[in-house]
Amino acid sequence: MSGMTPNQQKWFDERTRKRFVLMVEDELELRKVFAQFAKEFHCDFIEASDGEEGIQLFHKINPDIVFLDLRLPKVDGVEVFRHIKAAKHDQPVVVMSGYLDDDVKKTLNSIGYAAKIDKTTELNIAYIANILETFGIPRKKPKNGDSEHHT
Numbered sequence: 001m002s003g004m005t006p007n008q009q010k011w012f013d014e015r016t017r018k019r020f021v022l023m024v025e026d027e028l029e030l031r032k033v034f035a036q037f038a039k040e041f042h043c044d045f046i047e048a049s050d051g052e053e054g055i056q057l058f059h060k061i062n063p064d065i066v067f068l069d070l071r072l073p074k075v076d077g078v079e080v081f082r083h084i085k086a087a088k089h090d091q092p093v094v095v096m097s098g099y100l101d102d103d104v105k106k107t108l109n110s111i112g113y114a115a116k117i118d119k120t121t122e123l124n125i126a127y128i129a130n131i132l133e134t135f136g137i138p139r140k141k142p143k144n145g146d147s148e149h150h151t
Contacts, residue, residue, distance in 0.1 A: 024054030051075025
Protein backbone atom coordinates (compact mmCIF):
# COMPACT_ATOMS: atom_id res chain seq x y z
CA MET A 1 0.00 0.00 0.00
CA SER A 2 1.38 3.39 -0.90
CA GLY A 3 1.60 6.28 1.52
CA MET A 4 2.50 4.15 4.55
CA THR A 5 5.60 4.53 6.66
CA PRO A 6 7.77 1.39 6.94
CA ASN A 7 6.42 0.76 10.46
CA GLN A 8 2.83 1.13 9.27
CA GLN A 9 3.53 -1.25 6.37
CA LYS A 10 5.10 -3.81 8.71
CA TRP A 11 2.08 -3.59 11.04
CA PHE A 12 -0.33 -3.92 8.08
CA ASP A 13 1.56 -6.88 6.63
CA GLU A 14 1.57 -8.70 9.97
CA ARG A 15 -2.13 -8.03 10.60
CA THR A 16 -3.23 -9.18 7.13
CA ARG A 17 -0.96 -12.14 6.45
CA LYS A 18 -2.49 -15.58 6.25
CA ARG A 19 -2.12 -17.68 9.42
CA PHE A 20 -1.63 -21.45 9.34
CA VAL A 21 -2.51 -23.98 12.03
CA LEU A 22 -1.13 -27.49 11.54
CA MET A 23 -2.73 -30.37 13.40
CA VAL A 24 -0.93 -33.70 13.38
CA GLU A 25 -3.46 -36.18 14.76
CA ASP A 26 -4.41 -39.69 13.67
CA GLU A 27 -7.94 -39.59 15.13
CA LEU A 28 -10.23 -38.44 12.32
CA GLU A 29 -13.08 -37.37 14.62
CA LEU A 30 -10.80 -35.11 16.64
CA ARG A 31 -9.43 -33.53 13.44
CA LYS A 32 -13.02 -32.90 12.31
CA VAL A 33 -13.87 -31.16 15.59
CA PHE A 34 -10.76 -28.96 15.38
CA ALA A 35 -11.41 -28.16 11.71
CA GLN A 36 -14.94 -27.03 12.51
CA PHE A 37 -13.76 -24.95 15.46
CA ALA A 38 -10.92 -23.40 13.44
CA LYS A 39 -13.52 -21.80 11.15
CA GLU A 40 -14.10 -19.28 13.96
CA PHE A 41 -10.52 -18.01 13.56
CA HIS A 42 -8.60 -16.18 10.86
CA CYS A 43 -6.47 -19.13 9.79
CA ASP A 44 -6.09 -21.97 7.37
CA PHE A 45 -6.39 -25.26 9.23
CA ILE A 46 -4.14 -27.96 7.77
CA GLU A 47 -4.40 -31.60 8.87
CA ALA A 48 -1.92 -34.47 8.88
CA SER A 49 -2.99 -37.96 9.88
CA ASP A 50 0.47 -39.34 10.68
CA GLY A 51 3.91 -38.16 11.73
CA GLU A 52 5.50 -38.47 8.31
CA GLU A 53 2.83 -36.30 6.68
CA GLY A 54 3.10 -33.88 9.60
CA ILE A 55 6.81 -33.32 8.98
CA GLN A 56 6.23 -32.80 5.26
CA LEU A 57 3.43 -30.30 5.82
CA PHE A 58 5.42 -28.46 8.50
CA HIS A 59 8.14 -27.71 5.96
CA LYS A 60 5.67 -26.88 3.22
CA ILE A 61 3.41 -24.41 5.05
CA ASN A 62 5.58 -22.99 7.87
CA PRO A 63 2.67 -22.97 10.36
CA ASP A 64 2.12 -20.36 13.05
CA ILE A 65 1.33 -23.10 15.55
CA VAL A 66 1.34 -26.91 15.56
CA PHE A 67 -1.05 -29.13 17.52
CA LEU A 68 0.74 -32.47 17.83
CA ASP A 69 -0.51 -35.82 19.06
CA LEU A 70 2.27 -37.94 20.56
CA ARG A 71 1.01 -41.37 19.49
CA LEU A 72 1.12 -41.34 15.72
CA PRO A 73 1.58 -43.90 12.94
CA LYS A 74 4.68 -43.91 10.72
CA VAL A 75 6.71 -41.43 12.79
CA ASP A 76 6.12 -41.12 16.54
CA GLY A 77 4.94 -37.73 17.82
CA VAL A 78 8.01 -37.24 20.03
CA GLU A 79 10.23 -37.68 16.96
CA VAL A 80 8.07 -35.26 14.98
CA PHE A 81 8.41 -32.80 17.87
CA ARG A 82 12.22 -33.16 17.89
CA HIS A 83 12.32 -32.65 14.13
CA ILE A 84 10.16 -29.52 14.27
CA LYS A 85 12.18 -27.94 17.08
CA ALA A 86 15.47 -28.79 15.34
CA ALA A 87 14.23 -27.11 12.17
CA LYS A 88 12.72 -24.08 13.96
CA HIS A 89 13.58 -23.85 17.65
CA ASP A 90 11.00 -21.14 18.42
CA GLN A 91 8.09 -22.95 16.73
CA PRO A 92 5.06 -23.06 19.05
CA VAL A 93 4.02 -26.69 19.46
CA VAL A 94 1.00 -27.74 21.51
CA VAL A 95 1.43 -31.32 22.65
CA MET A 96 -1.74 -33.42 22.80
CA SER A 97 -1.92 -36.76 24.54
CA GLY A 98 -4.17 -38.90 26.65
CA TYR A 99 -1.23 -40.14 28.68
CA LEU A 100 2.28 -38.82 29.33
CA ASP A 101 4.71 -40.99 31.26
CA ASP A 102 7.53 -39.38 33.24
CA ASP A 103 10.22 -40.06 30.60
CA VAL A 104 8.15 -38.44 27.85
CA LYS A 105 7.40 -35.44 30.11
CA LYS A 106 11.14 -34.98 30.76
CA THR A 107 11.88 -35.18 27.03
CA LEU A 108 9.15 -32.68 26.16
CA ASN A 109 10.24 -30.29 28.91
CA SER A 110 13.84 -30.41 27.71
CA ILE A 111 12.81 -29.59 24.12
CA GLY A 112 10.25 -26.97 25.11
CA TYR A 113 6.58 -27.02 24.19
CA ALA A 114 4.20 -24.06 24.09
CA ALA A 115 1.30 -25.80 25.82
CA LYS A 116 -0.01 -29.25 26.63
CA ILE A 117 -3.50 -30.61 26.15
CA ASP A 118 -4.50 -33.71 28.07
CA LYS A 119 -6.98 -35.25 25.65
CA THR A 120 -8.81 -36.95 28.50
CA THR A 121 -9.57 -33.75 30.45
CA GLU A 122 -8.55 -30.55 28.63
CA LEU A 123 -10.27 -30.78 25.25
CA ASN A 124 -12.46 -27.75 25.71
CA ILE A 125 -13.09 -24.95 23.26
CA ALA A 126 -12.22 -22.09 25.63
CA TYR A 127 -8.77 -23.53 26.41
CA ILE A 128 -7.97 -24.14 22.74
CA ALA A 129 -9.27 -20.68 21.78
CA ASN A 130 -7.00 -19.14 24.40
CA ILE A 131 -4.01 -21.00 22.96
CA LEU A 132 -4.78 -19.85 19.42
CA GLU A 133 -5.27 -16.23 20.48
CA THR A 134 -2.10 -16.29 22.61
CA PHE A 135 -0.10 -17.26 19.54
CA GLY A 136 -1.57 -14.60 17.27
CA ILE A 137 -4.46 -16.40 15.60
CA PRO A 138 -7.31 -13.89 15.92
CA ARG A 139 -10.93 -14.96 16.32
CA LYS A 140 -13.32 -13.79 13.62
CA LYS A 141 -15.90 -11.23 14.61
CA PRO A 142 -19.30 -12.80 15.37
CA LYS A 143 -21.80 -12.45 12.59
CA ASN A 144 -25.02 -10.62 13.29
CA GLY A 145 -27.49 -13.28 12.26
CA ASP A 146 -30.52 -11.03 12.23
CA SER A 147 -29.13 -8.25 10.05
CA GLU A 148 -27.76 -7.87 6.55
CA HIS A 149 -26.14 -4.58 7.57
CA HIS A 150 -22.34 -4.54 7.25
CA THR A 151 -20.22 -1.96 9.02
